[in-house]
Amino acid sequence: MAQLIADRRDIEFVLHEQLNVEQLSKNDIFAEFNKKTVDMIVSEARNLAVKEMIPTWKEGDENGCVFDAGKVSVPASFHRLFEIYNAGEWLAMNEKPEWGGQGMPRSVSSAASEYFNGANYPFMMYSGLTHGAGKLVEEFGTDEQKNIFLKNLYTGKWTGTMLLTEAGAGSDVGALETTAKKNDDGTYSISGSKIFISGGEHDMTENIIHPVLARIEGAPAGTKGISLFLVPKFRVNKDGSLGAFNDVVCTGIEHKMGIHGNSTCSLTLGGKGECIGTLLGEENKGMKAMFVMMNEARLLVGMQGYSCATTAYMYAVNYAKERIQGANLIKPQNGGVPIIQHPDVRRQLLIMKSYVEAMRSLLYFVGYCNDIIAVSDDQATRDKYQGLIEILTPVAKGYVTDRAFEVCNHAIQVYGGYGFIEEYPVAQLMRDCRITMIYEGTNGIQAMDLLGRKLGMKKGQVFMDLMGEIQNTIKTAKELPTLAAATEKVETALNKLGEVAMHMGKTAMSDKVLNAFAFAHPFLEVTGDVIMAWMLLWRANTAATKLDGAKKKDIPFYEGQMKSLEYFTSCVLPVTFGKMDAIKATNGAMIEISEDSFIG
């Protein structure tokens, strides 16, 4: 049977040949994660994804969630699936075993995450947000909060959410109007309305725990006056038993383009004055705490979008190998052939292949950076890898989801007319994928993050570290003559990126700041392109060294790595150079044009 979701061989390549994750098991905290265990984890995740999750994905889309008088029902099959998933202890793969986690390296859990999200990402959102809420409690909670909430979240007994957005406060979180009033017992009475709350209400668990951003009465305006609260749907007694309903009322769910299996709720807190929360972390430091979660959430969103892309790519390849249509252009006498023989289909499949492979390597690498931090006792090393994570986050979210959507779009085109029909899987993948470009900070905001915050971090040292990592790969690749042409192109691209970054940094600090930010997204694009080229070079270099004496069945795989690099450097990087030229020219039309010129 054809593989689904992800190419297992490629996952193994990244884990064992590109990143050598087994090396991590030399450290105590990861001691049990030797190669055999890692492979077993990947196999188990794949089995669960293919056998249990994929069959629920379409139902989630077609039936969606149902809202009725404040209650939300998820698709019927999700109930059993959530039990199986929790029984397998998949929700907190990286967390400490004492709280119900598995203590797995993030590079390894990336593979499991890819399979799960590729199989049914709307379902996975329930656990993903639960994990994020748990993380907030783990990082900022008091011992009491941890004892009450943490294990129940990490084991999926309860789920969690993230209550930021309000009708008038989307990208501008600081504009929120939900209030908190301190009570005599130290708790807070919460009052306000939140929208776009993923998993905000559902019928899978007995309780739902909401981290809520609100403003304590009298606190400053804007983000400086925002605090974070823990607000359960049902109050929780000190012994962990459930108390009264906490006046968190679901007033409706959204009718969305995709991710129908996940409930997107409007919630009213304290409509009857009976919504009680406890402060999580310090007063007025809510945004800082939320950013911890948001950075993780952004990486997760990158994984969600990417997972749609890898799944779409696999479907497209399988389809292109099976679908007979039209003759081979140079052998018309042979009649109909599988469409993978047609040049334009190959073009699309190779675009998809290159991006999927490079994105996989990038996302696993970001996980790997976390693992290095976890095992390193050298502060400089930890700082460096933390910096890499931070500068790669807008790329792993913004650039990756843009490309993931593009890959899904190509999959529809490869399917032709069938791509538009919902009985086939690719239309839904594109619809599901679309939101990843928007939530957790639109990709425009990711671009601003890269230009406005990350590029200048530590006076540019973080960006220099990233360039240094890429340079190291180039240096290694230069030893292989077969990669010479491609390596040279990657090096040219890296040098040009350095110039562009310098130019953008300067422009952003000049009186042309608005012009700079009009090019923030193009800058994210070219940065992402160069990072894709880096990953493909790293891969091709690894593959090239393995080709000699490789098993016969591995040869097309390794050669395919070289082809991805060749394609990307020959067909994508020239376009990147064009984008860089446009950025360097920094034309002012976008800023100068009058508002009245849009629509005469």
Added chain:
Amino acid sequence: MAQLIADRRDIEFVLHEQLNVEQLSKNDIFAEFNKKTVDMIVSEARNLAVKEMIPTWKEGDENGCVFDAGKVSVPASFHRLFEIYNAGEWLAMNEKPEWGGQGMPRSVSSAASEYFNGANYPFMMYSGLTHGAGKLVEEFGTDEQKNIFLKNLYTGKWTGTMLLTEAGAGSDVGALETTAKKNDDGTYSISGSKIFISGGEHDMTENIIHPVLARIEGAPAGTKGISLFLVPKFRVNKDGSLGAFNDVVCTGIEHKMGIHGNSTCSLTLGGKGECIGTLLGEENKGMKAMFVMMNEARLLVGMQGYSCATTAYMYAVNYAKERIQGANLIKPQNGGVPIIQHPDVRRQLLIMKSYVEAMRSLLYFVGYCNDIIAVSDDQATRDKYQGLIEILTPVAKGYVTDRAFEVCNHAIQVYGGYGFIEEYPVAQLMRDCRITMIYEGTNGIQAMDLLGRKLGMKKGQVFMDLMGEIQNTIKTAKELPTLAAATEKVETALNKLGEVAMHMGKTAMSDKVLNAFAFAHPFLEVTGDVIMAWMLLWRANTAATKLDGAKKKDIPFYEGQMKSLEYFTSCVLPVTFGKMDAIKATNGAMIEISEDSFIG
């Protein structure tokens, strides 16, 4: 109230300032279409679109078409709308009055078409296909066929379709298996199954006329043995009255990503041996006849995709001017501002603006070429404009729908989270738009058409004529110093396009033909980019000459034309140059990569 669908000022600009369509009224056949009449037509089309069509669009999406035991019900509101539309005689705007047409210039009807399709393109498909079927009868029908069918089609009393696709014959029409057996009375018994038939069954009219591609028993394999038949749902007596049911059975409708308001049917013809058709045109010349219709249909599909884009652009601009979110980057102290002040939003709006304007000009210009042919008595002129239409068709379909989808995608991003919610209009626009990249020949096929058929037409003369037209615009623009920088860039782009075209033509005729076709779509892209630049230069040139002494309210409009050109030449053309570099390098990875390298 904010304008919807299209910027009326811009439509007038194209009709009266760029193309000067009033000049056409100097000719007898267009005598009545003076400026006043043209403006009245546009106003009436706009009123109908805004007041009657837009309100039915969402219903069409939400309720869709319903299939029950061979019958299909369209959304309830479509019935009355179809009556109003037909009462206004909009179905055959360009056709001869003797058959129920209005005899309007195509440049002018483009404006009406834009409003209608932008308002509810799934609804408009019923009349669009009816028009196409009528055109086939008009061009290839016997007098008897014309008398029976033509007026009833052009007035919308009956609707028409187009039966090409079968489950095993999509892009490869020649693989079809539907058969026709000649009867003693000269009619044919038709037998076969067709899929993806837009409007193949519905409850709006008493009869449906199906032009059907089928193979007469004993005819050659492939496209050479295909004939075209006229197959009504109900047989038609010689006096025009309806006869028996003609054994055309709808077996189901598709569940699609978009255009839910249009029924996409599977039809079985002659399941009981009682489906009778009459030959339309000559035996075995069916493909040639169908191409007449397909070329028109391709232009219509370009209009459909484009109309989604202009509508999405208008919604996005209106939203960006109203939605308050976040502070101005350089005036944070002023608090929340309309998001049109944010650089990344302006970037997206200006991309959308440039494409929408350039695409409008292109589509109207193609209509205008038809008008020139209609009024010219010089064969060389007619040949030249016919050539322009033919070479512009793959661009007007393939390139335009690719960009239209991109514009819709930007609209979603401008809306942020609301863009993903189906209560807002932009999600549906993108879903509706997506099929335009696929049907009437996928955009990959459009690219093959440009490279394989159009580029070499008349030994390249047609492409040279196109280059010459662009060169003329450049020559005129050179007289305006304010446009000097942009004009120079457009000229560079045109010269580079010439080189690329020469290279592609040579490569396609060499043993590297597969490599050439792997770059067919990129070649379509750069050709389209240069044509967009041409249109924007033509517009800016027109606007620049009007700025002196312009009315105050026109100044932002004219200046906006200069900004579109400035943006496009500064930010898009450099990327085009990168794409051209990649095409010229014509890397072979896409062709050389082994099938086994896709998925290891």
